[in-house]
Amino acid sequence: MSDTNGPRALLKRIRVWLIVFVVCLVLSGATAFPLVTELRLLDSALTGWASPAADLLPGLAEWIHRVSGGVAAADGQAPYLLYGTDWLAFAHLVIAVAFHGPYRDPVRNIWVVEFGMIACVGIIPLALICGPVRGIPFWWSVIDMSFGVIGILPLLHVRGLIKRLEALRPVQSGRP
Numbered sequence: 001m002s003d004t005n006g007p008r009a010l011l012k013r014i015r016v017w018l019i020v021f022v023v024c025l026v027l028s029g030a031t032a033f034p035l036v037t038e039l040r041l042l043d044s045a046l047t048g049w050a051s052p053a054a055d056l057l058p059g060l061a062e063w064i065h066r067v068s069g070g071v072a073a074a075d076g077q078a079p080y081l082l083y084g085t086d087w088l089a090f091a092h093l094v095i096a097v098a099f100h101g102p103y104r105d106p107v108r109n110i111w112v113v114e115f116g117m118i119a120c121v122g123i124i125p126l127a128l129i130c131g132p133v134r135g136i137p138f139w140w141s142v143i144d145m146s147f148g149v150i151g152i153l154p155l156l157h158v159r160g161l162i163k164r165l166e167a168l169r170p171v172q173s174g175r176p
Helices: 007-030 035-047 051-056 058-077 079-098 100-104 110-133 138-168
Strands: none
Touching: 007 079, 007 100, 007 138, 035 051, 035 058, 035 079, 051 058, 058 079, 079 100, 079 110, 100 110, 110 138
16 A cells, blocks of 8 residues: 555655646647647637637637737738747746756755746736736736646645655755
């Protein structure tokens, strides 16, 4: 019979949650690279096979069409503007790499998890301040804020697991 609350089990659960979080972070970052193509396909879907969804949410369909046209225009006339989304994608990938530290040694690198939690909280004021400044519909800012809310949940869980793991570790000489 294995101990589901022992150090090995906790470490395994921490690592699984970190892998899930990193995969989601990488996927959300990677989707920022092909933005023009993604928006064109989404806009096309909302006027084609996904038109029932567009009928249910006409504001969403109109917004996607507007954004798709704007991004396509920027790509055609000023592609350097899309370089900003490349940096956004890169930042997601770099942050994902930082989570290798807690994967290796969760107790020692808990600060990375806490940094991620701070970043998740920071999404909310960013969306509430920059959204209106940039003319983003409030409901879209709510979607953006949901990434912070959803992202912090596994990190809160991981932090709790790390604290439990830390409590199980024997005290080392000179270090608590």
